[in-house]
Amino acid sequence: MDIRTFQTVIDETYGARDRARGEAAAFLWFVEEVGELAEAIRRGDEAERLGEFGDVLAWLVTLATLHGVDLAAAAARFAAGCPKCGGRPCTC
Numbered sequence: 001m002d003i004r005t006f007q008t009v010i011d012e013t014y015g016a017r018d019r020a021r022g023e024a025a026a027f028l029w030f031v032e033e034v035g036e037l038a039e040a041i042r043r044g045d046e047a048e049r050l051g052e053f054g055d056v057l058a059w060l061v062t063l064a065t066l067h068g069v070d071l072a073a074a075a076a077r078f079a080a081g082c083p084k085c086g087g088r089p090c091t092c
């Protein structure tokens with residue numbers, strides 16, 4: 001699934017609830033999920049890591065949508081390598 005499709009799916013699935021909850025609450029959910037990801041990386045098994053990476057990605061997408069950011073466009077900054085030096089690998 002590409003990033004734009006993922007952002008659309010997440011918005012169709014959770015967007016109405018996320019907009020009602022608001023940006024600040026969504027940000028707290030995102031941070032909470034990052035904490036759960038840290039726990040999964042430290043002590044989790046493969047299935048737990050897979051789940052938590054998915055949750056963090058979904059909340060990142062939600063935040064982008066709530067702030068009117070197209071994540072595919074954001075990712076495109078890195079399409080040719082480092083957006084600063086243009087290197088691939090980065091030579092900054």
Ligand SMILES: [Zn+2]
Nearest residue numbers: 082085090092
């Ligand atoms: Zn660089």
